[in-house]
Amino acid sequence: MDDLIKIRTPISDGTVLNLHVGDKIAVYSNILTGRDAALPKLVKSIKAGENLINLRGAVIMHTAVSQAGISPTTSNKEEIEENIPFLSKSGVKIHIGKGSLSTDTIEALNNYNSVFVVTPPAAALLTSKLISKKVVAFKEEGMEAIYKLEVNGIPGIVAVAHGESLYQH
Numbered sequence: 001m002d003d004l005i006k007i008r009t010p011i012s013d014g015t016v017l018n019l020h021v022g023d024k025i026a027v028y029s030n031i032l033t034g035r036d037a038a039l040p041k042l043v044k045s046i047k048a049g050e051n052l053i054n055l056r057g058a059v060i061m062h063t064a065v066s067q068a069g070i071s072p073t074t075s076n077k078e079e080i081e082e083n084i085p086f087l088s089k090s091g092v093k094i095h096i097g098k099g100s101l102s103t104d105t106i107e108a109l110n111n112y113n114s115v116f117v118v119t120p121p122a123a124a125l126l127t128s129k130l131i132s133k134k135v136v137a138f139k140e141e142g143m144e145a146i147y148k149l150e151v152n153g154i155p156g157i158v159a160v161a162h163g164e165s166l167y168q169h
Contacts, residue, residue, distance in 0.1 A: 026154065109161075
């Protein structure tokens with residue numbers, strides 16, 4: 001499919017069911033950020049019964065937020081990838097980052113009707129899509145805190161959906 005699929009958050013199960021490996025998407029509205037420092041803390045807080053952030057239908061981009069902008073980090077780093085299944089179970093529908101994921105993570109994404117999207121590590125392009133930013137959890141982590149970003153068309157390609165991976169083809 002060559003057409004760009006426009007997706008607005010929060011994302012429904014039906015939207016995810018209609019996404020396929022190779023689809024080109026653009027995400028609009030609000031997304032969350034998180035990477036090595038904050039994602040493990042978020043999972044720990046959820047397991048402790050804290051409800052810091054509503055994850056139902058959410059998008060999480062694996063990035064820090066700095067004065068230089070936003071750009072994805074490698075999603076298969078242990079501190080990130082090991083949290084993807086639990087975050088998907090908790091309601092996250094799209095994880096945005098870069099790199100391939102393990103077979104176990106691909107299976108977990110399938111089980112929880114979530115997808116993984118890769119986006120170009122081009123800070124200028126991605127930052128140009130940023131409308132506003134606000135720290136919503138773990139302010140002490142600085143640029144690695146969890147931010148809520150209002151975005152206007154963050155681009156990406158669906159890399160993992162329904163048990164299939166772009167990297168397995």
